[in-house]
Amino acid sequence: RNRQLVVLMRMHGQGVIDDAQYAAAKAEKLGVRAPGDMEVHAEYVAEMARAQVYARYGEEAYSTGMKVVTTLRANEQQAAYKAVRKTLIDRELQLAWRGPEDHEELDDNLDDTDPLVSQALVDYNDDETLRVAIVTEAAPKKVVAVLASGEIVTITGKGLRQVQPGLSSKAGAKIKVQRGSVVRVLQQGKDWTITQWPEAESALVALNPRDGEVHALVGGFDFRSNQFNHVTQGWRQPGSSFKPFLYAAAMENGVMPETLVNDAPLSGLGDWSPQNADGSADGPITLREGLARSKNLVSIRLVQLLGPQAAREWAGRYGFDVAKQPDNLTLALGAGSTTPMQLASAYAVIANGGYKIAPVVIKRITDAEGKVVFEAPKAVLDESQHAVSTRSTFMISSLLQEVTRSGTAARAQGQLKRPDLYGKTGTT
Numbered sequence: 001r002n003r004q005l006v007v008l009m010r011m012h013g014q015g016v017i018d019d020a021q022y023a024a025a026k027a028e029k030l031g032v033r034a035p036g037d038m039e040v041h042a043e044y045v046a047e048m049a050r051a052q053v054y055a056r057y058g059e060e061a062y063s064t065g066m067k068v069v070t071t072l073r074a075n076e077q078q079a080a081y082k083a084v085r086k087t088l089i090d091r092e093l094q095l096a097w098r099g100p101e102d103h104e105e106l107d108d109n110l111d112d113t114d115p116l117v118s119q120a121l122v123d124y125n126d127d128e129t130l131r132v133a134i135v136t137e138a139a140p141k142k143v144v145a146v147l148a149s150g151e152i153v154t155i156t157g158k159g160l161r162q163v164q165p166g167l168s169s170k171a172g173a174k175i176k177v178q179r180g181s182v183v184r185v186l187q188q189g190k191d192w193t194i195t196q197w198p199e200a201e202s203a204l205v206a207l208n209p210r211d212g213e214v215h216a217l218v219g220g221f222d223f224r225s226n227q228f229n230h231v232t233q234g235w236r237q238p239g240s241s242f243k244p245f246l247y248a249a250a251m252e253n254g255v256m257p258e259t260l261v262n263d264a265p266l267s268g269l270g271d272w273s274p275q276n277a278d279g280s281a282d283g284p285i286t287l288r289e290g291l292a293r294s295k296n297l298v299s300i301r302l303v304q305l306l307g308p309q310a311a312r313e314w315a316g317r318y319g320f321d322v323a324k325q326p327d328n329l330t331l332a333l334g335a336g337s338t339t340p341m342q343l344a345s346a347y348a349v350i351a352n353g354g355y356k357i358a359p360v361v362i363k364r365i366t367d368a369e370g371k372v373v374f375e376a377p378k379a380v381l382d383e384s385q386h387a388v389s390t391r392s393t394f395m396i397s398s399l400l401q402e403v404t405r406s407g408t409a410a411r412a413q414g415q416l417k418r419p420d421l422y423g424k425t426g427t428t
Contacts, residue, residue, distance in 0.1 A: 001030055040074045041081040044219030044229050048361055056374070065368030071213035071360055071376075080204045080216035085129060088198040088221050089186065097165050098196055099174045100181035104134060108179075112136050112144065112152050121148040124182065125224055130197060135181040140167045143177065143194060145185060153185060159193040203230035205340050209348035211379040212357035235324070235337040240294045241426025242315075242334030245346065247291055248388065248396040249314035250302045257395060260284040261298045269329065274300055277427070291399045292407030294425060299332040317387040318346035319356060334426060350396055351422075354388040355381040397422055 005026065012022040049068045053061045060066075104120040111117075117134060124132040126148040133145035133153065143155045143163070160167065166177035177183065177194075186193045198221055206216040219229035228234070251257070263282045266274060275281075276296050290298035303311050308327050316322040325336035338346075341359055348357055357379050365374040379385075400422040404413045408425040 004030060040072075040078050042070070042072055042077050042217075043223035044231070045070055045072060045077075045214075045217050045361060047223070047227065048217075048229065048232070052362055053365060066373070067366045067370075068362060069364040069366075071215065071363045072217070073215045076206060076216040077218075080206060080218045084202045084204050084218045085221060088200055088202050089129065089195070091200060092198045093162060093193070093195055095162075095196075097163050097175055099166060100135075100177060100183050101132075101197065102182040104180050104182060106134070106136065106180045112146055113150075115150065117146045118148055118150040121146075121182065124148065125222075127184075127222065130184040130186055130195065133183055133185045135177060135183060136179055138167060138177050138179060138181070140164070143167070145183065145194075147185070153192045155185065155192045155194055157191070159188075159191055161193075162196075163194040197225075201226070201230055201234075203234060203340050205231045205344050207344050207348060207359055209351035209357065210381065212345070212348070212360045213363070214359055214361050217361070231340045233339070235339055237334055237336065237428040238338050238343055239334040239426040239428035240296075240299075241343065241424050242336070242338075243291060243294065243299050243332070243426075244350065244396055244400060244424050245315050245318055245320070246299060246302055246306070246311055246332060247287065247399060248350075248392050249306055249311055250287070251395050252314070252389065252392050253306060255287060255302070255305070257288045257399060258286050261287055261290055261301055263290065263295050263297050266297060266300060272329075274329075274333070288399055288402050291424070292402045292405075294403075294408050296333055300329050303329055303332040315346075317356070318349045319387075320346060334428065349387055350393050350400070352381065353390050354393045355385045356387040357381075357385070400424060 008017070008022060008025050011017045012019075017025065049070060050061070053066060053068060057064075057066070101124075106117065106120065117136065120134055121132050126132045131147050133147050135143060135145045137144035141156060141160070143160060144152065145155065146152055163177055163183070165171060166175040171177070183194050184196055186195050201220050202218075203220060204216065204218045205214060207214045217231055219231045219233075220226050255261075261284070263276070263280075263285050265281055274296055277294065281297065282295075285295070285298065287298070289295075306314070308329060308331050311331055312322050312325045312327060315325055319342060320336070320338055321342070324338070325331055345357065345359055349355065360376050360379075362374070363376050364372060367373050403409050403424050404421040405419075409421075409423055412423070413419065413421050
């Protein structure tokens with residue numbers, strides 16, 4: 001506010017604005033945005049768009065006033081952003097205290113309201129949720145800290161649960177919380193909690209299976225601290241979320257949803273002794289139950305039946321990189337590699353009836369005059385794009401609905417109260 005008045009006074013003194021404009025501007029209320037606060041967080045998509053436009057137009061991308069329209073849906077994008085962050089923050093709150101983020105020397109004579117206290121945080125990334133703060137007073141039952149904005153917060157009770165080891169008189173130097181410690185604080189309702197920046201990462205992508213348009217994409221917890229886009233660059237093991245594609249291959253080769261497959265220990269595999277996640281072995285069970293309960297032994301027998309090479313080639317129909325899938329029985333457990341974007345695109349083939357689609361992020365590019373210089377071609381679901389038979393996708397969809405009805409993802413249908421959910425859990 002003070003800076004605003006200085007600038008207005010100089011503008012008025014130089015004759016840039018007249019008396020009426022000066023008076024109106026001084027009366028205007030400032031809208032101050034919290035650190036990192038914005039209507040829609042889409043930093044990873046913005047970087048994807050920048051890279052694609054630069055690759056197409058070179059330096060002109062920065063100098064000719066181009067406008068890029070993406071396929072994102074603002075409400076879905078913001079929901080995805082909040083979901084990814086909440087998941088990682090909630091997980092972090094359950095972990096052991098690793099110690100303060102850093103330490104700054106504070107003169108003992110400095111009062112909490114002194115600007116020099118908050119200025120000690122000027123070089124730190126002040127997140128909109130995990131606010132950076134500097135501790136000015138630390139005791140086992142109360143911690144006082146100052147935010148980068150200068151706001152003073154007091155943390156007590158449950159807000160000190162995670163940091164309690166660092167407040168003990170016997171705390172080691174690495175985890176000790178004291179005056180000058182730089183920490184992260186989280187506001188929950190009216191109360192504040194001391195926590196820490198997540199070490200784990202997460203990503204989420206949602207796309208329309210009919211045209212490939214990406215409605216939401218979050219490449220990681222925080223773009224400013226880590227620009228690596230886990231949706232497009234993070235090759236990971238898909239684990240059990242890969243199983244539906246193997247089941248589809250089996251059904252294309254004569255196995256039916258009610259075919260019995262032996263859920264029993266396997267022998268003759270050398271040093272490898274695969275088991276089901278829960279250690280069970282239920283004997284002959286239907287293919288439907290095998291996927292619903294994510295039985296590893298059933299999946300391995302299906303790959304034995306098909307042969308690893310045939311199973312890999314079948315996965316390629318959905319858009320998986322065949323070269324990144326193992327040519328052995330570990331393929332049954334999703335031991336290959338894929339990205340979240342590739343995996344979402346593969347599931348889209350099941351969702352749309354067997355048509356292979358390419359993900360679309362940039363919808364349109366216009367120049368400074370509004371002339372369209374690029375427009376993404378509309379997806380056409382015709383026979384040329386038909387990668388998997390409609391019969392196959394219908395049957396695997398039926399099995400995927402069982403996963404959410406009675407299987408490992410039954411909680412989803414129970415909580416959302418929707419009978420039209422299909423999917424597969426996957427743990428690596």
